[in-house]
Amino acid sequence: MEQIRVFFKKSATYQLLQILAEQFEDFITTLGEIAQRGLKTLMCILTGQINWKEVIEQSSRFGVSSLPITISIVSMTSIIVAMQVAGEMVKQGGGNYVGLLVAMLTVRETGIIMSGFAIISMIGSSLASEIATMKVTEQIDAISVLGVDPVRYLFVPRVIAGTLMMPPVLIIASTFGILGGGVASTAVSELSYKAYFTSVWSGLFIYDIKVALAKAFVYGCTIALISCTCGYMAKGGAKGVGIATTKAVVWSFVAIVIWDLIFSVAFFF
Amino acid sequence: MIKVEHLIKKFDEKIVLNDISFEVKDGETLAIVGFSGSGKSTILKIICGLLEEDLGKITTTEGDVAMVFQYSALFDSLNVHDNIIFALQERKELRKKYTTEDLDNIVKEKLKLVGLEGIENKFPSELSGGMQKRVSFARAIVTNPKTILYDEPTAGLDPISSTLIEDYIVRLKEETHASSIVVTHQMSTIERTADKVLMLYNGKCVFKGTPKEMCEAGNEYTKQFVTASLTGPMKMLAE
Numbered sequence: 001m002e003q004i005r006v007f008f009k010k011s012a013t014y015q016l017l018q019i020l021a022e023q024f025e026d027f028i029t030t031l032g033e034i035a036q037r038g039l040k041t042l043m044c045i046l047t048g049q050i051n052w053k054e055v056i057e058q059s060s061r062f063g064v065s066s067l068p069i070t071i072s073i074v075s076m077t078s079i080i081v082a083m084q085v086a087g088e089m090v091k092q093g094g095g096n097y098v099g100l101l102v103a104m105l106t107v108r109e110t111g112i113i114m115s116g117f118a119i120i121s122m123i124g125s126s127l128a129s130e131i132a133t134m135k136v137t138e139q140i141d142a143i144s145v146l147g148v149d150p151v152r153y154l155f156v157p158r159v160i161a162g163t164l165m166m167p168p169v170l171i172i173a174s175t176f177g178i179l180g181g182g183v184a185s186t187a188v189s190e191l192s193y194k195a196y197f198t199s200v201w202s203g204l205f206i207y208d209i210k211v212a213l214a215k216a217f218v219y220g221c222t223i224a225l226i227s228c229t230c231g232y233m234a235k236g237g238a239k240g241v242g243i244a245t246t247k248a249v250v251w252s253f254v255a256i257v258i259w260d261l262i263f264s265v266a267f268f269f
Numbered sequence: 270m271i272k273v274e275h276l277i278k279k280f281d282e283k284i285v286l287n288d289i290s291f292e293v294k295d296g297e298t299l300a301i302v303g304f305s306g307s308g309k310s311t312i313l314k315i316i317c318g319l320l321e322e323d324l325g326k327i328t329t330t331e332g333d334v335a336m337v338f339q340y341s342a343l344f345d346s347l348n349v350h351d352n353i354i355f356a357l358q359e360r361k362e363l364r365k366k367y368t369t370e371d372l373d374n375i376v377k378e379k380l381k382l383v384g385l386e387g388i389e390n391k392f393p394s395e396l397s398g399g400m401q402k403r404v405s406f407a408r409a410i411v412t413n414p415k416t417i418l419y420d421e422p423t424a425g426l427d428p429i430s431s432t433l434i435e436d437y438i439v440r441l442k443e444e445t446h447a448s449s450i451v452v453t454h455q456m457s458t459i460e461r462t463a464d465k466v467l468m469l470y471n472g473k474c475v476f477k478g479t480p481k482e483m484c485e486a487g488n489e490y491t492k493q494f495v496t497a498s499l500t501g502p503m504k505m506l507a508e
């Protein structure tokens with residue numbers, strides 16, 4: 001019996017199961033941590049424990065420093081879509097719908113999801129590595145010993161900044177996206193700017209914009225919270241910081257795709 | 270007062286602290302010595318609440334517990350000025366007590382104490398290791414704590430800065446009557462600051478007494494430590 005156990009423990013099946021179990025445990029722990037920190041952050045916000053100076057600093061990081069990348073990614077996406085479809089649509093007599101298509105696509109989907117991806121790769125990763133570094137160099141321990149709650153000091157301003165800055169970023173990036181789509185469509189086809197923008201107007205619905213803004217709030221909050229939590233959970237040295245950053249990026253990506261699915265089902269189905 | 274009774278701490282299956290008890294009265298300083306990895310930092314972290322004990326009881330006088338970290342742990346996004354007044358600015362009950370001017374004066378005064386005037390606007394990355402240590406010392410004592418834990422406060426300092434810090438540890442103790450624990454490897458620090466010494470080996474306490482007894486008494490462990498000898502009851506553990 002003993003021999004069988006030893007043998008089994010060496011087998012690939014066992015090791016595979018073990019890795020799966022560890023991964024699952026890690027998944028559940030992370031989920032729990034996110035929920036716990038999220039609740040605590042919410043409590044701090046509700047009881048007004050907010051350092052506005054820090055919020056402004058983080059907001060500029062979230063909203064201003066990320067703008068060039070966000071704008072480029074969102075407008076590139078619109079330009080690519082416009083270039084792919086404009087010529088063909090005009091040929092098939094659908095020239096009046098190019099603007100509508102680009103506007104609808106940008107407002108409903110590509111604007112927010114591409115801004116989300118840009119923010120994750122720029123801001124989310126930097127939040128996570130910043131907090132993870134503080135964790136592994138005992139700076140977070142120092143915060144606690146000095147009698148300050150690390151969640152209040154680190155999470156609250158970042159989560160507020162993420163939540164508040166995502167909508168403006170989205171609006172600016174989407175505007176550029178639609179403009180970019182116009183430039184591309186007129187460049188590759190006979191379409192005039194006037195025709196494009198008339199059609200854009202018919203594709204913009206207040207309802208869509210409202211949903212997009214709601215998404216922006218939720219995604220911004222999610223990205224900031226996940227990135228901070230993953231950083232906070234870092235262990236070990238430089239390697240731990242790397243692992244935490246990767247985890248923050250992967251989790252944020254998956255989370256906003258899941259949110260996107262939920263929003264699509266809830267509002268457009 | 271710091272009172273530790275029958276403290277046991279495990280990391281996974283490894284017992285790091287095995288039934289440690291000691292008491293530090295008000296206005297007293299205890300030095301903890303022992304091999305690297307013998308759990309000295311762990312004791313301090315348990316006392317200041319960063320780690321949870323597995324078994325045992327810890328009592329400290331009411332009031333702040335301050336800690337000087339082994340690797341300084343300065344906030345690298347803040348300059349020296351903001352590092353030092355961090356607690357005064359971020360703690361709700363303290364924030365309203367001080368004007369900007371007060372804070373500036375406090376920073377000046379504390380920096381003078383540790384011999385580093387005029388570096389308020391520097392960032393931790395621009396300081397040497399020893400300077401960082403002294404700034405972290407200034408940061409820890411800014412709230413007038415009743416319990417002060419020093420994790421190797423003089424490691425990596427030149428002898429003169431060490432003496433400066435040691436003198437200050439003594440002065441602070443006399444002025445505020447705080448109880449403190451100093452983790453150190455240096456005999457000079459023990460001799461200058463400590464009233465009592467506790468020696469750890471293999472998770473157990475192998476010596477408790479005054480610095481004088483440490484040098485004189487016929488304890489094999491302390492004899493080995495004081496003479497820095499390779500032969501004796503303590504062996505470097507190969508894990």
Ligand SMILES: Nc1ncnc2c1ncn2[C@@H]1O[C@H](COP(=O)(O)OP(=O)(O)OP(=O)(O)O)[C@@H](O)[C@H]1O
Nearest residue numbers: 280281285303304305306307308309310311312339
């Ligand atoms: N978070 C942790 N997880 C697992 N093991 C740990 C952890 N922290 C410390 N240990 C282990 O506990 C033991 C004691 O560590 P500690 O840092 O207290 O040593 P130390 O006496 O302060 O050493 P040094 O003189 O090098 O600072 C070490 O063997 C270390 O491996």
Ligand SMILES: [Mg+2]
Nearest residue numbers: 309310339420
């Ligand atoms: Mg240590």
